Amino acid sequence: MPSSSSAVLKQIDIPNDLEAFWMPFTANRAFKQRPRMISRAKDMHYYTPENRAVLDGTAGLWCTNAGHNRDSIVSAIQAQAAELDFAPNFQFGHPKAFAVASRIAALAPGDLDHVFFTNSGSEAIDTALKIAIAYNNVRGQAGRQRLIGRERGYHGVGFGGISVGGIVSNRKYFGSLLNGVDHMSHTYSREHQAFTKGEPDWGAHLADDLDRIVALHDASTIAAVVVEPMAGSTGVLPPPKGYLQRLRAICDKHGILLIFDEVISGFGRLGAAFAAERYGVIPDMITFAKGVTSGTVPMGGVLVRKGIYDAFMNGPDRMIELFHGYTYSAHPLACAAALATLDVYRDEGLFERAKTLEPIWADAIHSLKGLPNVLDIRTVGLVGAVDLASKPDAVGARGYDALERAFHDEGLMVRSTGDTLALTPPLVITEDQIGEVAEKMGRVIKAVA
Numbered sequence: 362m363p364s365s366s367s368a369v370l371k372q373i374d375i376p377n378d379l380e381a382f383w384m385p386f387t388a389n390r391a392f393k394q395r396p397r398m399i400s401r402a403k404d405m406h407y408y409t410p411e412n413r414a415v416l417d418g419t420a421g422l423w424c425t426n427a428g429h430n431r432d433s434i435v436s437a438i439q440a441q442a443a444e445l446d447f448a449p450n451f452q453f454g455h456p457k458a459f460a461v462a463s464r465i466a467a468l469a470p471g472d473l474d475h476v477f478f479t480n481s482g483s484e485a486i487d488t489a490l491k492i493a494i495a496y497n498n499v500r501g502q503a504g505r506q507r508l509i510g511r512e513r514g515y516h517g518v519g520f521g522g523i524s525v526g527g528i529v530s531n532r533k534y535f536g537s538l539l540n541g542v543d544h545m546s547h548t549y550s551r552e553h554q555a556f557t558k559g560e561p562d563w564g565a566h567l568a569d570d571l572d573r574i575v576a577l578h579d580a581s582t583i584a585a586v587v588v589e590p591m592a593g594s595t596g597v598l599p600p601p602k603g604y605l606q607r608l609r610a611i612c613d614k615h616g617i618l619l620i621f622d623e624v625i626s627g628f629g630r631l632g633a634a635f636a637a638e639r640y641g642v643i644p645d646m647i648t649f650a651k652g653v654t655s656g657t658v659p660m661g662g663v664l665v666r667k668g669i670y671d672a673f674m675n676g677p678d679r680m681i682e683l684f685h686g687y688t689y690s691a692h693p694l695a696c697a698a699a700l701a702t703l704d705v706y707r708d709e710g711l712f713e714r715a716k717t718l719e720p721i722w723a724d725a726i727h728s729l730k731g732l733p734n735v736l737d738i739r740t741v742g743l744v745g746a747v748d749l750a751s752k753p754d755a756v757g758a759r760g761y762d763a764l765e766r767a768f769h770d771e772g773l774m775v776r777s778t779g780d781t782l783a784l785t786p787p788l789v790i791t792e793d794q795i796g797e798v799a800e801k802m803g804r805v806i807k808a809v810a
């Protein structure tokens with residue numbers, strides 16, 4: 362007889378063999394054979410259940426820019442949970458949602474002054490794409506429905522995000538995706554860019570690929586172009602000098618919206634609140650997530666320019682202007698976390714800190730040049746990537762081996778995408794810890810040779 366769920370609920374000891382959790386973006390079988398468990402964190406470190414310290418070289422998943430378990434952020438979340446657990450933001454509101462939106466808008470460049478909240482980067486991208494198409498509808502250009510992404514782009518895992526995204530494995534299993542999407546070429550060339558610190562000199566002309574796409578489809582059919590200013594998940598590709606400016610100019614020439622996906626570049630990663638500021642290019646929308654709460658509570662969002670918001674503020678004033686939103690958009694816990702996180706960024710000058718540390722970080726990571734199998738190293742802001750040569754017939758095996766050895770043998774968290782190792786530490790990392798990351802990486806790279 363199968364036991365009823367109410368009987369199961371009363372059962373105290375449910376056996377846990379790790380099987381039930383289908384882990385996201387993980388080699389489940391390999392993980393469950395040799396787990397990499399984390400049970401607590403503080404500042405720059407994770408700790409395993411056995412209390413072994415692991416230096417966080419990745420800010421979790423490009424999230425914890427303020428460092429882990431910061432007292433003021435923890436207290437703000439605790440206090441919020443006790444004061445207001447949930448309030449709907451459909452037709453009602455709670456004060457902190459408006460306060461966070463104002464603070465984020467104030468940080469954004471130009472007239473990017475309205476914020477639509479989501480709970481993740483994927484939702485932020487799908488929201489931005491929907492706003493782009495709806496905006497063209499409300500401004501009387503309903504023919505503009507096409508969306509243009511870029512090869513090697515990562516925009517999360519919603520159907521919109523994988524459609525404009527350009528990472529083959531994230532697309533090929535999932536059917537025909539959205540209609541009317543095209544992709545510009547990516548911006549990486551090892552031949553012209555290897556071992557560059559910051560933005561490579563070569564490659565601005567690749568923005569002209571948008572002109573090719575416009576010539577094919579006609580501008581009157583294109584709503585928006587979406588790019589990560591710095592492509593992160595594909596293995597860290599800083600934009601060539603002048604590339605984003607050229608993209609902006611081409612979009613302007615054709616009346617196409619430009620969306621920057623700043624889910625990982627936002628909130629200090631590149632030494633400014635947003636990459637848009639670092640590069641002096643104002644897009645029409647910016648998507649963000651992760652660093653907005655330093656990863657503590659899920660939150661994402663889309664910053665839009667005033668003109669876009671205003672275009673929707675038409676018709677009877679009791680009509681909903683945009684039929685879109687999530688139950689948890691601007692959840693009270695996320696808002697409390699965001700406000701406390703923004704305070705930490707301000708009070709500790711963490712965006713400037715990332716900028717000051719950039720050359721020290723770049724030197725440390727580039728010191729790995731010359732080690733076995735190192736084909737290229739790229740750094741920008743507090744981001745670094747090392748491309749390792751793939752083993753014959755086993756693409757990704759060396760990268761996975763490196764991830765495991767870093768965690769188990771060196772006490773370092775790195776990210777591997779294929780055979781590229783990516784590093785993105787919390788912005789509170791010290792100079793000594795930067796040295797430690799480079800030393801540990803050096804030993805790992807030798808160990809997987």
Ligand SMILES: Cc1ncc(COP(=O)(O)O)c(C=O)c1O
Pocket residue numbers: 480481482483484486515516517518589593594622623624625650651
């Ligand atoms: C540029 C970019 N966009 C979107 C996403 C998706 O964010 P999420 O995993 O919160 O849905 C990510 C995640 O890494 C990202 O790097």
